[in-house]
Amino acid sequence: MKVTEFVGLQMFELSYLGILAVLPFFVAQKYIGGFILSVLLLIGSYHVIRKYTYKAIGNNHGRSVLITGCDTGFGHAFARRLDNLGFTVFACVLNLDGEGAKTLQQSTSDKLHVIKVDVTKDQDVKGALDYVGKTIKQNDIGLWAVVNNAGVNMTADVDFCTMEMYKRVAEINLFGTVRVAKAFLPLLRLTKGRVVNVSSVRGRCAFPVASAYSMAKYGVEAFSDTLRAEMLKFGVKVIVVEPSNYGGATGMLNDVWCQQMEKDITSMWNEASNEVRNTYGQNYLHSLYEAGKSTAKTTYPTLIPVLDAMEDAIVNCSPRYRYLISGGNTLYDIYVVLARLNGILPESWMDFIMARTLLSGLPPIQGVDTEANKS
Structure with missing residues (x-):
């Protein structure tokens, strides 16, 4: 796989982990930061374990x-x-x-x-x-x-x-x-x-x-x-x-x-x-x-x-x-980003993001002031 293809597939995951990694340093409560770091360690350990314990069915x-x-x-x-x-x-x-x-x-x-x-x-x-x-x-x-x-x-x-x-x-x-x-x-x-x-x-x-x-x-x-x-x-x-x-x-x-x-x-x-x-x-x-x-x-x-x-x-x-x-x-897949955020962010936030990313790509509707028309 080409490097650019790998980056395109993994960009959200890398960004997501990067944000989580630095977030504790901006959190006032040390317990929250510790909790987030613990979650990061668990996620990382899970992926490492899966990689090195892989076993195929055979036959x-x-x-x-x-x-x-x-x-x-x-x-x-x-x-x-x-x-x-x-x-x-x-x-x-x-x-x-x-x-x-x-x-x-x-x-x-x-x-x-x-x-x-x-x-x-x-x-x-x-x-x-x-x-x-x-x-x-x-x-x-x-x-x-x-x-x-x-x-x-x-x-x-x-x-x-x-x-x-x-x-x-x-x-x-x-x-x-x-x-x-x-x-x-x-x-x-x-x-x-x-x-x-x-x-x-x-x-x-x-x-x-x-x-x-x-x-x-x-x-x-x-x-x-x-x-x-x-x-x-x-x-x-x-x-x-x-x-x-x-x-x-x-x-x-x-x-x-x-x-x-x-x-x-x-x-x-x-x-x-x-x-x-x-x-x-x-x-x-x-x-x-x-x-x-x-x-x-x-x-x-x-x-x-x-x-x-x-x-x-x-x-x-x-x-x-x-x-x-x-x-x-x-560089990143907006559909996957939204899918991962869905259920985490409030619906109003999801609607806002979707309006700015997906609705702007739809054709305009006559006589209606929509995000598609504004773009």
Whole structure:
């Protein structure tokens, strides 16, 4: 990894620890300073211990992993990585005739199985369960992990986002995760394996024009926390991976997304009330669409940091419960900064920071004196 890339990923963590390190010297009460220093020592010791006590599971060739959403993005790249590591991989795709499925079939070993799974359909998930169960029995291997990666994005203000759009995003991102996890839990209990749910930084902090996506990802976080507590007695681990700004690198902002967004813009405008139309103006929606496309230029250039976290979640004997992964191509990731501050700072402070950082990047609303208009 280049030095600049490392600094970009770690800047907030370094700044955060630096502030904590000097804060005691500006605190009048020595006990408070001592407490903060003690916390710093505990955090540092924790990371050192984790680094030097790392232990991999071993015997990758005797284990299998199922991954959803392998047409593009994280799922596609992670399926190839696990295949290289010797795992038997069940790569679930939405389109067997698509470029992603063909690439997986042509560029991987015979231990990678490409299967068609629409996570919104019970029969598809049941078919995948039957296929996986039969395959692992024939090859005398176990199902070690399920990676719930399938997801879609949706960008729109609450005023415009239709109920159909809310349901579509939730059905894939949230209920698809629940549907797949529930189906494969019996096989995971046999191996004391793990469930890896790919959430998002937006599952830790809700940002403007992302209510549908954030609602679903918050749901994934809640589901994961509950499932983790329930699976402890069976030895099954539940892990959450929370990528930040990687949309351009994943392909989530690709031509398919653009075509769907264009359709959604038409639907949103047609279904909006006259009051909403008069408040925002039609140009607002088109500007929002262009702003969404332009975010592809701000994302982290590769998927490697997220793939590394996903690999650690699979092969580490003692994985973390959560992996919040900075992204973007700037010195620090504002989304991760806000996610870490969320729940610590008062809501009014968070609103102020968000208005100065995120709202200023949104298109102006006609006739309304907003932060976006001021900028």
